[in-house]
Amino acid sequence: xxxxxxxxxxxxxxxxxxxxxxxxxxxxxxxxxxxxxxxxxxxxxxxxxxxxxxxxxxxxxxxxxxxxxxxxxxxxxxxxxxxxxxxxxxxxxxxxxxxxxxxxxxxxxxxxxxxxxxxxxxxxxxxxxxxxxxxxxxxxxxxxxxxxxxxxxxxxxxxxxxxxxxxxxxxxxxxxxxxxxxxxxxxxxxxxxxxxxxxxxxxxxxxxxxxxxxxxxxxxxxxxxxxxxxxxxxxxxxxxxxxxxxxxxxxxxxxxxxxxxxxxxxxxxxxxxxxxxxxxxxxxxxxxxxxxxxxxxxxxxxxxxxxxxxxxxxxxxxxxxxxxxxxxxxxxxxxxxxxxxxxxxxxxxxxxxxxxxxxxxxxxxxxxxxxxxxxxxxxxxxxxxxxxxxxxxxxxxxxxxxxxxxxxxxxxxxxxxxxxxxxxxxxxxxxxxxxxxxxxxxxxxxxxxxxxxxxxxxxxxxxx
Numbered sequence: 001x002x003x004x005x006x007x008x009x010x011x012x013x014x015x016x017x018x019x020x021x022x023x024x025x026x027x028x029x030x031x032x033x034x035x036x037x038x039x040x041x042x043x044x045x046x047x048x049x050x051x052x053x054x055x056x057x058x059x060x061x062x063x064x065x066x067x068x069x070x071x072x073x074x075x076x077x078x079x080x081x082x083x084x085x086x087x088x089x090x091x092x093x094x095x096x097x098x099x100x101x102x103x104x105x106x107x108x109x110x111x112x113x114x115x116x117x118x119x120x121x122x123x124x125x126x127x128x129x130x131x132x133x134x135x136x137x138x139x140x141x142x143x144x145x146x147x148x149x150x151x152x153x154x155x156x157x158x159x160x161x162x163x164x165x166x167x168x169x170x171x172x173x174x175x176x177x178x179x180x181x182x183x184x185x186x187x188x189x190x191x192x193x194x195x196x197x198x199x200x201x202x203x204x205x206x207x208x209x210x211x212x213x214x215x216x217x218x219x220x221x222x223x224x225x226x227x228x229x230x231x232x233x234x235x236x237x238x239x240x241x242x243x244x245x246x247x248x249x250x251x252x253x254x255x256x257x258x259x260x261x262x263x264x265x266x267x268x269x270x271x272x273x274x275x276x277x278x279x280x281x282x283x284x285x286x287x288x289x290x291x292x293x294x295x296x297x298x299x300x301x302x303x304x305x306x307x308x309x310x311x312x313x314x315x316x317x318x319x320x321x322x323x324x325x326x327x328x329x330x331x332x333x334x335x336x337x338x339x340x341x342x343x344x345x346x347x348x349x350x351x352x353x354x355x356x357x358x359x360x361x362x363x364x365x366x367x368x369x370x371x372x373x374x375x376x377x378x379x380x381x382x383x384x385x386x387x388x389x390x391x392x393x394x395x396x397x398x399x400x401x402x403x404x405x406x407x408x409x410x411x412x413x414x415x416x417x418x419x420x421x422x423x424x425x426x427x428x429x430x431x432x433x434x435x436x437x438x439x440x441x442x443x444x445x446x447x448x449x450x451x452x453x454x455x456x457x458x459x460x461x462x463x464x
Contacts, residue, residue: 035121039091042199044117045192049109050095058118059147061086067107068092070139076403077133077213078143079414081451085151090120093196097188101171103164104137112164112171114138115189117157118146119200124153127197127205129231131161131186133214135168135296141213144402148420155205157193159185161215166292166312166321169300175343178300179242183226183347186210186219190230207431210234211423214368214400218242221349221357221377228354233430235422236359237415238368238400239377244345247273247372250301250333253294258329260286273372280411281366281399289367289400291324298328301343302336351380356429358391358422358436362398362415370394378439391436393422396460397444405451413444418454425456 036054044050056062061084063069096104099113106114116138128149132140137160146156162185163171163178171178190208198204210231212220217239224234242248252272258264259282270276292312299311308314309325333340361374368374378392397413405412428434441460444450 035089036091036119037121038200039119042091042093042119042196044093044095044115045195046097046188047095047115047192048098049111050093052091052093054091056089057086058088058090058092058120058150059086060084060142061147062088063142068094069142070106070137071143073136073140074143076401077140078416079402079405079451082143082402082414082416083452084143084147086147088120088122088150090118090150091200093117093119097185097192099162101163103168103171104160106137106139106160112160113162113185114160115157115192117155117193117196118150119155119197120150120153122153123155123201125206126154127157127193127208128154129157129186129190129193129208129210130212131159131182131216131219132164133212133216135164135166136160137164141216144213144416144419145211149423154209155193155197155200157189159189161185161219166296169296169303169311170313175301175303175340176346179347182215182219183222186223187227187230190223190227194230207232207427209423209426209430211237212239213237215240217359218349221353222347224353224355224357225350231355233356233426234358235419235426236357236374237419238361238365238374239359240368241373241377242344242348243376243380244341244348246333247376248333248344249293249297249368250331250344252369252372253290253297254328254331254333256282256285256290257294257324257331260290260324261326261329263329273369274366275363275369275371278364278366278369278399280408281364281404284404284407285366287322291328292322293367294328294331295325298331302340305331305336349377349380351377351382351384351386353381353384353386353389356389356426357381358393358426358429360393360395360398360415360418360422362395362400363441364397364399364412367400391425392439393418393437393456394441394460395444395454396441413450417450417452418442418456421454421456 097113101112102110138158161182217236220234220236255268255272306327312321315321361370381390398415402414425436443458443460
């Protein structure tokens with residue numbers, strides 16, 4: 001089977017820069033009672049612009065093909081057979097906060113700091129907040145996160161992080177500004193969404209959960225470390241790790257780029273954390289992830305490294321944008337100037353979480369290898385004396401994007417069903433005091449519904 005069948009996320013993003021679908025004819029208005037009550041009275045604090053719609057179904061089953069979601073920006077994140085709930089009526093608010101950058105062309109606004117807030121008619125009193133993974137935008141996790149939490153009755157809010165796309169590193173005036181904005185925008189949206197929820201339902205959310213995938217997982221870690229007062233807990237799905245002196249993407253990806261260019265051996269990748277057994281995934285990552293990701297973050301934190309290859313903008317075709325820079329094969333983060341390390345330090349994690357957190361990471365992740373990421377973060381949490389607030393589950397057969405399961409169903413398993421189980425476990429932990437299982441590796445089942453279910457209690461034979 002050929003991994004190239006999976007559309008690389010950046011290709012999907014480039015192909016779907018603007019949403020131009022017409023408003024659904026089924027959208028209707030209501031105000032004081034019943035469906036979408038108080039919709040017109042909800043004003044998102046701080047928003048420069050907002051528009052709302054009363055919709056018969058807020059899930060992707062009802063929104064696909066409309067301007068209220070973007071299925072192309074979700075490409076690759078979930079397996080094709082992922083169970084999707086439907087039939088959640090309510091109001092959706094789209095808008096943006098004041099910002100000076102213009103990478104996000106969704107709705108034709110050409111304006112960053114876009115957000116979406118969904119308010120179901122039948123509310124359970126909770127709010128779930130997330131930020132876009134990778135370089136994607138505010139609708140990226142609609143299938144992976146929004147659908148399920150809306151079906152459980154939660155209000156939902158997501159942000160594009162304030163900059164997006166392969167040129168996001170151009171935002172800001174100094175190294176690290178773009179990533180630092182991700183954190184600020186998530187905090188901003190959380191505060192605004194809490195007040196919007198109170199306007200709609202008559203009181204603030206009783207529980208607020210932070211969660212996310214990849215860069216969204218990083219946001220979850222950062223928020224629980226820096227603003228625990230805003231949240232009751234979080235679920236981190238393969239969050240990116242940033243630390244001042246490493247490890248980080250800038251310490252693991254150069255070896256992968258070098259191998260792509262024939263300048264490194266498999267053993268060099270193992271040495272920086274890539275898992276033995278993940279080799280069958282490397283050809284796809286060579287084409288879709290490694291070169292592009294290294295360029296993006298090197299350009300964000302270390303823009304002076306290679307003037308001849310400043311970042312993805314050095315290319316004009318998709319192939320050029322995805323291709324690695326030859327100089328990145330020799331990139332040595334440890335020897336870079338102190339200013340580069342200070343730029344990373346601005347967004348670094350500490351492990352000092354202030355609310356319960358569950359971390360999931362696939363043992364076959366070939367973009368953010370667990371040994372250089374969540375294994376390290378779990379030790380950071382323990383070292384900070386916050387281990388009682390943390391659970392860490394390695395998902396056997398899991399990799400960075402669930403879409404690869406469709407190419408390798410005999411070798412992989414989707415993480416999404418484990419994520420849904422982890423979210424339920426977090427809620428039970430926070431609201432009922434039910435302690436989740438201790439840290440372990442979750443076994444990949446030999447049969448059964450691996451796309452639709454996951455028992456966190458199933459331990460792999462080689463559990464940690």
